[in-house]
Amino acid sequence: MTLRAWRLAFKMQRLELLLFLSAAILLVVASLLIAWGASEARASFDACYQEQGTDIGCAASPSLNDFSTLGGFARLGAFLTPFALGLFLGVPVVAREIEGRTAGIAWTLSRSRSRWLIQRVLPLVVVAIVLAAAVGIGSELVTRTNPYADYAANPGFADYTSRGVLLPIRAIVVLLLAIAVGAMVPRQLPALLLAAGVTVALFVGVTIGMDAWMTSEARPIPFDESRFGPFGDGPRIFDVAYREDATGKVISMNDFYNQHGDVALPDGEQDPPGFTQVAIGIPGDQYWIWAMRESAILGVLAVAAGGLAALVIRRRRP
Amino acid sequence: MSRIGSWLILSFKLHRWEVLAAAAGVAILSAAMLWFTWQLRALSATDPGCVDPAAYAPGCSQLGQRFYELSSKAELLSYLSWLSPFVMGLVLGVPLVSREIEHRTAGLAWTLSRSRTWWLARRAAFLVLVLVVLLLVVAIVGEVLAFPQMPAQHLDRDFAWYGRRGGLIVVRGLAALGLGILVGAWLGRVLPALLVAIFASVLIFSGISLGMDRWMEGHAIVQAFDADRAGGRQLGERILLPSGELIDYGELQRRGLAYEVIQDDRLWARPEDIGHMDRLIGYDRYLVVPGSLYSQIVLDESAVVGGTTVLLALAAAAFVRRRRPG
Amino acid sequence: MSTEPILEAHDLAKRYGRRTWALTGIDLAIPQGGITALVGPNAAGKSTLIKTWVGFERPTRGNVTVAGIDPQKDRSSVLGLVGYVPQSPSLYDGLSIEDHLDLAVLLRPEFDRAYALRRLDQLGIPAGQGAKSLSGGQQAQVALALALGTRASILLLDEPLASLDPLARREFLHVLTDAVRSEGATALLSSHIVTDVEQACDRLVVLGVGKILLHDTVSDALATHWLATEGAATPAGAAIGSFGGPSGERLTLVRQPASSVGPDLRPASLEEVVLGYLASGRVVPGEAAA
Ligand SMILES: Nc1ncnc2c1ncn2[C@@H]1O[C@H](COP(=O)(O)OP(=O)(O)O)[C@@H](O)[C@H]1O
Ligand SMILES: [Mg+2]
Numbered sequence: 001m002t003l004r005a006w007r008l009a010f011k012m013q014r015l016e017l018l019l020f021l022s023a024a025i026l027l028v029v030a031s032l033l034i035a036w037g038a039s040e041a042r043a044s045f046d047a048c049y050q051e052q053g054t055d056i057g058c059a060a061s062p063s064l065n066d067f068s069t070l071g072g073f074a075r076l077g078a079f080l081t082p083f084a085l086g087l088f089l090g091v092p093v094v095a096r097e098i099e100g101r102t103a104g105i106a107w108t109l110s111r112s113r114s115r116w117l118i119q120r121v122l123p124l125v126v127v128a129i130v131l132a133a134a135v136g137i138g139s140e141l142v143t144r145t146n147p148y149a150d151y152a153a154n155p156g157f158a159d160y161t162s163r164g165v166l167l168p169i170r171a172i173v174v175l176l177l178a179i180a181v182g183a184m185v186p187r188q189l190p191a192l193l194l195a196a197g198v199t200v201a202l203f204v205g206v207t208i209g210m211d212a213w214m215t216s217e218a219r220p221i222p223f224d225e226s227r228f229g230p231f232g233d234g235p236r237i238f239d240v241a242y243r244e245d246a247t248g249k250v251i252s253m254n255d256f257y258n259q260h261g262d263v264a265l266p267d268g269e270q271d272p273p274g275f276t277q278v279a280i281g282i283p284g285d286q287y288w289i290w291a292m293r294e295s296a297i298l299g300v301l302a303v304a305a306g307g308l309a310a311l312v313i314r315r316r317r318p
Numbered sequence: 319m320s321r322i323g324s325w326l327i328l329s330f331k332l333h334r335w336e337v338l339a340a341a342a343g344v345a346i347l348s349a350a351m352l353w354f355t356w357q358l359r360a361l362s363a364t365d366p367g368c369v370d371p372a373a374y375a376p377g378c379s380q381l382g383q384r385f386y387e388l389s390s391k392a393e394l395l396s397y398l399s400w401l402s403p404f405v406m407g408l409v410l411g412v413p414l415v416s417r418e419i420e421h422r423t424a425g426l427a428w429t430l431s432r433s434r435t436w437w438l439a440r441r442a443a444f445l446v447l448v449l450v451v452l453l454l455v456v457a458i459v460g461e462v463l464a465f466p467q468m469p470a471q472h473l474d475r476d477f478a479w480y481g482r483r484g485g486l487i488v489v490r491g492l493a494a495l496g497l498g499i500l501v502g503a504w505l506g507r508v509l510p511a512l513l514v515a516i517f518a519s520v521l522i523f524s525g526i527s528l529g530m531d532r533w534m535e536g537h538a539i540v541q542a543f544d545a546d547r548a549g550g551r552q553l554g555e556r557i558l559l560p561s562g563e564l565i566d567y568g569e570l571q572r573r574g575l576a577y578e579v580i581q582d583d584r585l586w587a588r589p590e591d592i593g594h595m596d597r598l599i600g601y602d603r604y605l606v607v608p609g610s611l612y613s614q615i616v617l618d619e620s621a622v623v624g625g626t627t628v629l630l631a632l633a634a635a636a637f638v639r640r641r642r643p644g
Numbered sequence: 645m646s647t648e649p650i651l652e653a654h655d656l657a658k659r660y661g662r663r664t665w666a667l668t669g670i671d672l673a674i675p676q677g678g679i680t681a682l683v684g685p686n687a688a689g690k691s692t693l694i695k696t697w698v699g700f701e702r703p704t705r706g707n708v709t710v711a712g713i714d715p716q717k718d719r720s721s722v723l724g725l726v727g728y729v730p731q732s733p734s735l736y737d738g739l740s741i742e743d744h745l746d747l748a749v750l751l752r753p754e755f756d757r758a759y760a761l762r763r764l765d766q767l768g769i770p771a772g773q774g775a776k777s778l779s780g781g782q783q784a785q786v787a788l789a790l791a792l793g794t795r796a797s798i799l800l801l802d803e804p805l806a807s808l809d810p811l812a813r814r815e816f817l818h819v820l821t822d823a824v825r826s827e828g829a830t831a832l833l834s835s836h837i838v839t840d841v842e843q844a845c846d847r848l849v850v851l852g853v854g855k856i857l858l859h860d861t862v863s864d865a866l867a868t869h870w871l872a873t874e875g876a877a878t879p880a881g882a883a884i885g886s887f888g889g890p891s892g893e894r895l896t897l898v899r900q901p902a903s904s905v906g907p908d909l910r911p912a913s914l915e916e917v918v919l920g921y922l923a924s925g926r927v928v929p930g931e932a933a934a
Binding site: 321324325327328331332334421422423425426427428429430431432433437440642643644 | 698700701719720721723724726727728730732733734735736737738739743746747748749750751752755787790794
Binding site: 015016019023052084088091092096099100187188189190192193 | 335336339409412413417420421505507508509510512513514517578
């Protein structure tokens with residue numbers, strides 16, 4: 001694509017692009033500041049903890065709490081970014097051309113509508129990827145510096161949907177889907193509402209599907225009592241169960257109580273004698289495997305949405 | 319046909335997409351919430367003891383589990399009622415002026431009507447009507463669902479589900495409508511205006527929320543950390559100094575009053591200080607707005623949001639008066 | 645026909661943004677009654693002038709009045725007097741023609757729905773049809789009917805003929821002339837082609853790039869303008885401007901009373917009058933601001 005094509009693509013949606021650019025810059029800068037502040041606060045907390053050997057008194061500083069709250073906002077923004085990008089950039093691509101009656105000109109000037117679509121969409125895809133990736137990196141840092149966890153090296157599945165590689169790929173799926181919906185319902189606001197509805201349905205579906213897949217591959221994970229709760233490396237937990245110490249057999253809580261009735265727990269003990277509580281889930285170190293699997297699924301969906309958009313546009317009356 | 323009838327029909331036709339979408343959304347949400355209401359009621363009727371956390375009885379685990387599952391899903395729905403006034407207000411308000419400009423019909427409308435303010439008022443009045451009716455449904459259904467979801471609480475004196483039930487939903491919707499119209503009139507393009515209006519509403523409503531928290535501090539009482547906060551709204555942790563002064567943890571740090579030990583609700587600088595009341599740093603306390611003030615606070619916030627709505631409406635009218643129609 | 649001016653502009657200048665001067669100091673007084681053609685090339689500033697009269701654009705300098713009222717000071721009184729058809733008007737997507745008339749009644753209670761409906765009926769435009777399914781010409785007719793239905797005494801029509809076929813143009817002008825005659829109204833319509841409006845108009849205003857080149861009644865303009873072919877003697881000081889004729893020859897427009905016209909001058913048509921003035925006013929873009 002030529003420089004001119006890029007400039008034109010930018011001008012067509014100048015207002016939206018400028019808004020997104022400034023919002024993304026704000027969000028990334030805020031994320032960096034939060035991450036930096038959180039790691040500073042955490043360092044002083046750790047120093048206090050080292051010195052005393054206990055966190056009593058160390059937790060007094062409100063900053064850990066504050067950074068945890070701020071981090072939550074940043075992650076929410078990051079979670080919403082791909083959806084907002086995709087919907088607001090995608091819907092008007094065809095819908096505004098038809099609504100504003102410019103499609104007639106555009107589609108006769110370009111001999112192939114698919115070509116027109118690619119020229120029009122490619123810059124948007126790049127912008128969506130760049131912005132979503134930037135936001136994804138920012139929120140990755142926020143997660144890794146979460147003051148109430150030890151995620152610096154590997155956050156595992158923590159904040160799975162609001163950081164890292166999934167953000168850009170989600171943005172692309174939503175973008176292409178929104179273009180297709182905008183071509184089918186060539187009025188911007190209805191198209192936006194419909195595209196939002198379809199997007200929610202699609203992602204709820206994908207999430208349910210992924211959860212089912214993960215559940216089917218979940219396995220026992222021993223509890224690891226760290227300072228910040230039972231799991232250090234961000235596993236994805238679906239259930240808790242008992243493991244029989246002698247045999248290593250895992251039995252669900254329900255089955256356990258059905259077999260043994262209400263067992264009186266010894267004082268100060270979590271587990272019935274002879275059993276140890278384990279979590280059923282996917283360990284955090286498998287994050288990349290699953291992120292790649294989900295990306296592959298989303299990639300297929302993106303191709304399908306793009307194909308649908310091209311198909312609708314080929315047959316559409318301007 | 320009467321003037322009112324033709325006004326209703328024409329206004330509907332001009333906004334049919336948004337109105338139908340909003341009505342469909344409200345219908346689905348209300349149906350879902352009423353279904354949960356019915357399920358939760360049925361469960362309570364089976365064994366009232368099992369759904370009252372205060373009177374948890376043995377043998378409840380199945381029923382209690384089911385109640386827990388249902389009520390946490392109902393809780394999720396309540397967030398949708400919280401969201402609905404913002405979404406509906408913006409979706410109805412943004413296109414009012416911006417679409418007329420984008421479709422170049424404003425030139426026609428603004429010369430046929432002598433006064434643009436009058437034109438705007440009439441168009442907006444229809445949307446206000448639609449919005450009030452639809453949001454009233456959401457507000458009432460929210461109340462209806464809240465009762466079986468929190469069977470043990472006195473909800474007329476309880477901050478639970480604040481903004482997710484009751485009249486505040488309607489008031490917030492009107493403010494969002496005003497904001498949507500204003501931004502739409504300013505930008506004159508539907509989608510960018512919607513995007514900006516979303517950002518702006520996040521800012522405005524967070525601002526109001528923070529302001530309300532500040533305002534509520536004036537009504538808050540100081541409670542011991544283990545006191546019963548039934549229905550109250552917790553504003554935050556505070557430290558009651560022996561001098562009687564109440565400060566937050568940030569202020570404590572700024573004053574260099576480091577503490578290492580909390581014993582019961584007492585803060586001590588060092589373990590060896592424990593029991594020496596002259597070395598006590600202070601007491602751990604909570605700032606709580608009592609549930610009995612719930613309706614008053616709702617009215618206060620409604621007044622603030624209502625005032626904001628008036629300002630937004632005036633600004634929108636001023637904008638429309640000066641705007642180029644294309 | 646009274647001669648009291650009803651549409652006026654005093655030293656009107658309008659600038660868009662920092663650089664684009666659409667109008668550069670216009671003085672104009674159009675008397676009440678009859679139809680005035682506002683003729684000029686594309687981008688001459690016709691729409692801008694009309695939009696300042698309806699109060700849509702604020703003059704950068706000078707002012708305009710409609711029946712003595714400044715639309716910047718009292719827009720609503722002005723709008724009560726005028727019916728306006730924007731250039732390439734848009735109708736509402738989801739509304740039928742009837743809905744448009746109902747809307748007009750709501751927006752302006754004195755709107756004459758029956759009258760507008762009758763006009764559309766005469767043209768065979770089905771009132772129940774969706775506005776966006778009409779042809780471009782029919783949409784223009786609906787927009788005119790909306791303006792006529794206001795029964796306003798002043799009609800401002802911005803290039804109303806542009807999207808009409810020759811037959812529809814005749815019908816349109818017929819409807820307009822009829823309305824103006826029977827109501828004693830004043831109409832101003834802009835066009836970039838003078839032949840379109842020749843038969844219907846009483847007065848002619850030629851707008852060059854941002855300034856008035858000629859303002860006269862059609863009959864006077866025809867009576868006082870002559871054409872000299874190449875080589876013919878043109879009286880000193882009377883030449884207006886030269887332009888290429890249909891077969892490539894140079895023609896010069898001359899203004900002179902009929903009594904003193906020499907033998908080698910022939911009467912100019914209205915189109916040739918406009919061409920001559922446009923040729924005289926042709927300025928290099930950018931100089932217009934000077
Ligand atoms: N809204 C606007 N913003 C900037 N320039 C404009 C605007 N409207 C018109 N212009 C410019 O003003 C000049 C006159 O335009 P216009 O009045 O539409 O001419 P006409 O109707 O005679 O074709 C043109 O150069 C045009 O580009
Ligand atoms: Mg024009």
